[in-house]
Amino acid sequence: MMPIPLSWWLTVSAALFSIGVYGALSRKNAIGILMGIELVLNAVNINLVAFWRYIAPTDISGQVFAIIVITVAAAEAAVGLAIIIALYRRRQTAVVDDLDLLKN
Amino acid sequence: MPFDPSQIPIVQIVFFVMTACAIGGAIGVVSSPNLFHSALYLVLSLFGVAGYYVLLSAGFLAVVQLMVYVGAIAILILFAIMFARRLMGQGENQNNQQWWLSLPIVMILFAVLVGVVNTVSWPVSGAEPTGDTVMELGHAFLGSYLIPFEVVSILLSVALIGGIFLAREKVEAEEA
Amino acid sequence: MPIEIPTLNIAALTPFLAVTVTAFVVMFFELFVNDKRILGYLSLLGLAVAAISSVMLLGVSPAPAFQEMAISDGYALVLNLIFIVTAALSILISLSYLGDRALQRGEYYALLLFSTGGMMLMGAATDLIVVFMGLEIMSIALYVLAAFNRRKMGSGEAGMKYFILGAFASAFFLYGVALVYGATGSTNLSAIGNWFTSGGGDLTDPIALVGLSLLLVGFAFKIAAVPFQWWTPDVYQGAPTSVTAFMSVGAKAAGFAALVRLLMVSFGQAFTLDWQIAVAALAVVTMTGGNIAALAQKDIKRMLAFSSIAHAGYILVGVVPGTIDGVQAVLFYLMGYAFMNIGAFAVVAVLEHRVAISSAIEEYAGLAARKPLLAAAMLLFMVSLTGLPPFVGFWGKLYVFRAAVEANMSWLAVVGVINSAISAFYYLGVVVQMYMRPAAATEDGEEVVPISLSGPVTITLAVAVIITVILGIWPTPLVNLTSLAVFG
Numbered sequence: 174m175m176p177i178p179l180s181w182w183l184t185v186s187a188a189l190f191s192i193g194v195y196g197a198l199s200r201k202n203a204i205g206i207l208m209g210i211e212l213v214l215n216a217v218n219i220n221l222v223a224f225w226r227y228i229a230p231t232d233i234s235g236q237v238f239a240i241i242v243i244t245v246a247a248a249e250a251a252v253g254l255a256i257i258i259a260l261y262r263r264r265q266t267a268v269v270d271d272l273d274l275l276k277n
Numbered sequence: 278m279p280f281d282p283s284q285i286p287i288v289q290i291v292f293f294v295m296t297a298c299a300i301g302g303a304i305g306v307v308s309s310p311n312l313f314h315s316a317l318y319l320v321l322s323l324f325g326v327a328g329y330y331v332l333l334s335a336g337f338l339a340v341v342q343l344m345v346y347v348g349a350i351a352i353l354i355l356f357a358i359m360f361a362r363r364l365m366g367q368g369e370n371q372n373n374q375q376w377w378l379s380l381p382i383v384m385i386l387f388a389v390l391v392g393v394v395n396t397v398s399w400p401v402s403g404a405e406p407t408g409d410t411v412m413e414l415g416h417a418f419l420g421s422y423l424i425p426f427e428v429v430s431i432l433l434s435v436a437l438i439g440g441i442f443l444a445r446e447k448v449e450a451e452e453a
Numbered sequence: 454m455p456i457e458i459p460t461l462n463i464a465a466l467t468p469f470l471a472v473t474v475t476a477f478v479v480m481f482f483e484l485f486v487n488d489k490r491i492l493g494y495l496s497l498l499g500l501a502v503a504a505i506s507s508v509m510l511l512g513v514s515p516a517p518a519f520q521e522m523a524i525s526d527g528y529a530l531v532l533n534l535i536f537i538v539t540a541a542l543s544i545l546i547s548l549s550y551l552g553d554r555a556l557q558r559g560e561y562y563a564l565l566l567f568s569t570g571g572m573m574l575m576g577a578a579t580d581l582i583v584v585f586m587g588l589e590i591m592s593i594a595l596y597v598l599a600a601f602n603r604r605k606m607g608s609g610e611a612g613m614k615y616f617i618l619g620a621f622a623s624a625f626f627l628y629g630v631a632l633v634y635g636a637t638g639s640t641n642l643s644a645i646g647n648w649f650t651s652g653g654g655d656l657t658d659p660i661a662l663v664g665l666s667l668l669l670v671g672f673a674f675k676i677a678a679v680p681f682q683w684w685t686p687d688v689y690q691g692a693p694t695s696v697t698a699f700m701s702v703g704a705k706a707a708g709f710a711a712l713v714r715l716l717m718v719s720f721g722q723a724f725t726l727d728w729q730i731a732v733a734a735l736a737v738v739t740m741t742g743g744n745i746a747a748l749a750q751k752d753i754k755r756m757l758a759f760s761s762i763a764h765a766g767y768i769l770v771g772v773v774p775g776t777i778d779g780v781q782a783v784l785f786y787l788m789g790y791a792f793m794n795i796g797a798f799a800v801v802a803v804l805e806h807r808v809a810i811s812s813a814i815e816e817y818a819g820l821a822a823r824k825p826l827l828a829a830a831m832l833l834f835m836v837s838l839t840g841l842p843p844f845v846g847f848w849g850k851l852y853v854f855r856a857a858v859e860a861n862m863s864w865l866a867v868v869g870v871i872n873s874a875i876s877a878f879y880y881l882g883v884v885v886q887m888y889m890r891p892a893a894a895t896e897d898g899e900e901v902v903p904i905s906l907s908g909p910v911t912i913t914l915a916v917a918v919i920i921t922v923i924l925g926i927w928p929t930p931l932v933n934l935t936s937l938a939v940f941g
Contacts, residue, residue, distance in 0.1 A: 195307055198375070199380070209306070210624050225335070240414070
């Protein structure tokens with residue numbers, strides 16, 4: 174018998190997901206938004222690993238998916254930060270609201 | 278009742294400590310007025326999640342989490358913040374104008390998710406992971422998951438090419 | 454534990470491999486070649502190989518590849534052709550549009566090819582892991598391409614906005630995948646389908662509801678459906694026009710590719726029963742929202758961006774019935790859309806670059822007098838995008854709406870027709886500018902910059918015009934091609 178029920182993990186994951194979404198919606202700085210997105214991806218991984226452990230422990234696919242998510246997150250963060258840095262060099266800002274060239 | 282060390286719910290205690298790290302860190306990430314502190318809270322939160330993986334008997338994943346997430350992604354974010362000093366924004370309000378609107382939206386989202394995950398009867402199997410999960414992972418990556426494994430390398434090449442191109446110092450003459 | 458040799462069936466992925474390998478070859482020659490335009494032609498060669506192999510595979514019975522992770526069925530192969538056409542036309546625009554200076558780089562062509570490869574993967578994927586990987590390869594390359602013009606502020610801004618919203622959408626998508634994995638114990642599309650049909654649960658049970666909703670949100674971002682469309686105008690306006698042309702069709706088609714396979718293969722019957730109304734609602738708000746917003750635009754790239762939202766709505770009309778006829782209509786529409794929309798962007802690119810005018814619609818005043826051929830081409834694309842005969846856009850709409858009518862959803866077709874009528878106002882507004890307004894610049898003695906039509910972009914224009922007209926008069930070849938698009 175496992176000492177921690179599956180629903181605890183899922184609740185924690187839901188909390189992390191919601192906090193991450195809040196961060197992505199409420200921050201005005203691109204790096205702040207990116208950190209919120211990283212929290213969401215961690216919530217995804219908690220779910221995947223918990224499902225693997227509780228529902229299909231003999232089939233490793235949940236862990237495989239989690240590792241792929243981590244790798245993709247790294248690639249995404251690298252490109253995202255490169256875009257942010259390149260823009261910062263030009264504009265001295267990474268505040269999304271300050272980026273208003275593209276309006277009618 | 279005599280004291281019995283085996284009665285201490287050690288796993289649960291560890292779970293709550295890790296939850297304090299993960300959730301507490303996450304709240305710090307989204308609420309700290311200083312972006313640099315946010316990034317440090319992110320490291321704390323990622324540590325908490327790595328602890329979860331240990332509790333879930335996914336030790337390899339815990340190591341990956343520490344190396345890639347804490348070691349690479351979080352550090353990269355810290356570097357980016359330090360590179361662009363004005364991003365730290367000490368004392369500045371880091372929230373946009375709609376933050377008060379997102380709070381209730383996220384509350385509803387959370388309520389729905391918690392409601393769903395606690396009502397569904399998950400097909401929990403009592404089975405334990407068989408054998409060495411590290412070896413199983415290796416077999417999976419070179420067996421059934423060969424294509425995602427190979428495609429990840431393409432993805433990383435794309436990120437490498439794109440990242441280097443964009444972040445290079447030299448920018449040619451301006452053209453509004 | 455012995456190592457199982459997996460069944461690879463590499464042949465099934467030849468088009469994907471051709472494109473990806475070409476991308477690496479391009480990066481290699483970037484080191485040696487001075488005139489980077491050669492790399493553009495090299496990319497076209499790779500796309501040609503991919504196209505030929507796709508056509509050849511169409512004759513072979515579909516075989517699952519890589520342990521049920523991907524499949525080269527007719528559906529995937531026809532989509533491949535759509536992606537290849539999109540990429541090739543965009544490369545031809547780029548060869549002219551990027552000029553011969555700093556922007557003309559090997560990285561550009563390599564990333565465009567990688568992105569095309571990611572789209573192909575999305576079309577062929579039969580496992581949510583591979584769908585996700587394809588989505589990410591496509592998106593990460595597109596983030597960089599949108600920000601590619603580092604000399605222009607707007608380009609970096611476009612890249613950043615696209616990145617933030619795209620990453621956010623991917624995260625939602627992943628959370629949905631995780632929940633579906635928990636409920637069904639698998640990420641394989643047919644296994645998920647089996648779980649539903651074998652009574653594991655129906656689509657009204659809460660986890661499918663939340664999981665599928667999150668997946669839909671992720672896809673809705675990619676295809677730019679209302680209410681997840683706000684990134685579109687800014688990104689389309691700021692990105693280099695050749696990139697805008699590429700992603701307006703390619704990214705949309707890839708999003709639909711994976712969405713349709715998911716709905717048809719995994720959710721199948723249950724989709725038509727429980728989910729039809731949700732997708733129908735999405736189609737209606739997307740069509741109407743895109744068209745109404747497009748009416749107010751003064752910049753042609755923004756106008757085309759909002760109109761592309763509307764087109765996503767029309768295409769969703771074909772998805773709603775959940776029939777194979779609907780799917781084939783969707784593919785017909787996408788192929789036609791590739792030619793007419795990229796053609797329109799090619800005109801924008803020609804004017805933007807040769808004359809160095811902005812993309813404001815007023816700048817098109819008097820174009821007919823200055824450059825009758827170019828204006829005629831634009832007229833043709835605008836009429837075709839409106840959906841009037843005798844151009845390919847008309848047949849696309851006809852097939853999509855007919856699929857809705859046959860599924861007893863005539864009201865949806867009626868909404869679509871009303872929307873097409875609305876769209877005539879802004880499409881024909883461009884025509885009015887070109888043909889009925891005098892050019893503004895000449896009065897204060899300013900020299901009129903000659904618009905020279907030359908170089909590879911003319912090939913894009915010529916091909917787009919010819920195909921739009923020919924398929925408008927004689928749509929049978931494309932109908933026959935899309936009828937090969939069945940799920941394996």
